[in-house]
Amino acid sequence: MKTFTYLRAADVDAALQRIAAEPGARFLGGGTNLVDLMREGIEAPATLIDITRLPLDGIEELPDGGLRIGALVRNSDLAAHPVVRGRYPFLSQAILLGATGQIRNMATVGGNLLQRTRCLYFYDEASACNKREPGAGCAARDGFNRGNAILGTSGARVATHPSDMAVALAAIDAVVEVRSSRGTRQIPLTDFHRLPGTTPHLESHLEPDELITAVELPPLPVAAHSHYRKVRDRASYAFALVSVAAALDVGADGRIADVRLALGGVATKPWRARTAEQLLLGTAATEERFATAAAAELAAGVPLSGNAFKIDLVCRTVVAVLRKLATERSGS
Numbered sequence: 001m002k003t004f005t006y007l008r009a010a011d012v013d014a015a016l017q018r019i020a021a022e023p024g025a026r027f028l029g030g031g032t033n034l035v036d037l038m039r040e041g042i043e044a045p046a047t048l049i050d051i052t053r054l055p056l057d058g059i060e061e062l063p064d065g066g067l068r069i070g071a072l073v074r075n076s077d078l079a080a081h082p083v084v085r086g087r088y089p090f091l092s093q094a095i096l097l098g099a100t101g102q103i104r105n106m107a108t109v110g111g112n113l114l115q116r117t118r119c120l121y122f123y124d125e126a127s128a129c130n131k132r133e134p135g136a137g138c139a140a141r142d143g144f145n146r147g148n149a150i151l152g153t154s155g156a157r158v159a160t161h162p163s164d165m166a167v168a169l170a171a172i173d174a175v176v177e178v179r180s181s182r183g184t185r186q187i188p189l190t191d192f193h194r195l196p197g198t199t200p201h202l203e204s205h206l207e208p209d210e211l212i213t214a215v216e217l218p219p220l221p222v223a224a225h226s227h228y229r230k231v232r233d234r235a236s237y238a239f240a241l242v243s244v245a246a247a248l249d250v251g252a253d254g255r256i257a258d259v260r261l262a263l264g265g266v267a268t269k270p271w272r273a274r275t276a277e278q279l280l281l282g283t284a285a286t287e288e289r290f291a292t293a294a295a296a297e298l299a300a301g302v303p304l305s306g307n308a309f310k311i312d313l314v315c316r317t318v319v320a321v322l323r324k325l326a327t328e329r330s331g332s
Contacts, residue, residue, distance in 0.1 A: 007050065008050040009053075016181045029051055052072065056110075056214070059073055061083060062219075068216050071109055071110030075108070087223060088172060090228040094245060098112075109165070115162055147265075148306075150308075164230060166270040171261060173189070178206060178213065192204055224247075226245070226260070255282055263314060273294075
């Protein structure tokens, strides 16, 4: 690990002044991803600005029934919060499936959104990786790519976004609040992460001098009847091969009144399945419809040599989750 300067921010304004004055500085929250990358030599910030003592660790109910989550809320605390468990159960489930208890106790909401890809070649300095070194090439395209993306890819990058939490947040229509010395702005979670295009090293629309301060969840009645399913190679906290965050409301007539669907493990960013949602809305809640909608969402998929199986796996998982929700709703 290379030497670096360590600073502790006294308040949000001080943190923002420091990050603006020191190009190459990084904020340090839980450190569960950043510190690992520093040990591996992938990240080498000149300065770390410790923000763990900033007053950004609260969870507040909003007047409209939504929820405001501070960026420094620990993942374990968010998953256990009674409002999250009651109104957004698939968010709690996604967090619990995302990592071990030790990591959840350290990791923060803001840091979870900013974690880097887990592509094998990103961590291997002997391999070509456009994310690590723009213009170097992408060894994953013709290499071992079983875990890589089939949606939202480009010739420059095929790495998946690793977050489970962010998949559920995409389905919820969460909004990310960010702040800099220039002021505060809000970014819809579905727009927060970038598709790779020709700039694979840029993963989000967060500017270098901006700090995530909160994530806001809108009031979303359908989210109370939701489920998160994660398919992985082993049960003990592996990254997702495929994951599905779904919320479903079926009317008395058996037709879908509202549906939210997002996918993980298959795209370069948390993937909101809007095509599938549009095809499902107002139709009968049948397995046939679920399968048709899932297939339409995956029609744009571009599989690599080792991950074509993900197309069928996504479709099967979407059908299974929606079937579970529809059955529970009809039986309630």
